[in-house]
Amino acid sequence: MVKLRLRDNEKIQDAVKRFRKLVEHAGIKKEMRRREYYEKPSDEARRARRRAARRARMGQK
Numbered sequence: 303m304v305k306l307r308l309r310d311n312e313k314i315q316d317a318v319k320r321f322r323k324l325v326e327h328a329g330i331k332k333e334m335r336r337r338e339y340y341e342k343p344s345d346e347a348r349r350a351r352r353r354a355a356r357r358a359r360m361g362q363k
Contacts, residue, residue, distance in 0.1 A: 304321070304324045304325055304328050304330065306320060306321050306324060
């Protein structure tokens with residue numbers, strides 16, 4: 303959970319910027335995108351295999 307306290311005399315725009323940075327750092331945005339739609343376990347595994355293969359190819363170069 304991300305908590306944000308407003309600082310003394312802090313502009314709302316600055317607080318929103320800090321909040322966005324905290325959310326991004328906590329991985330909440332990534333998790334929301336991942337859970338947006340249901341993905342079958344077989345599709346998830348296929349995607350993981352492809353990602354691992356791509357990483358292996360990049361590591362060889």
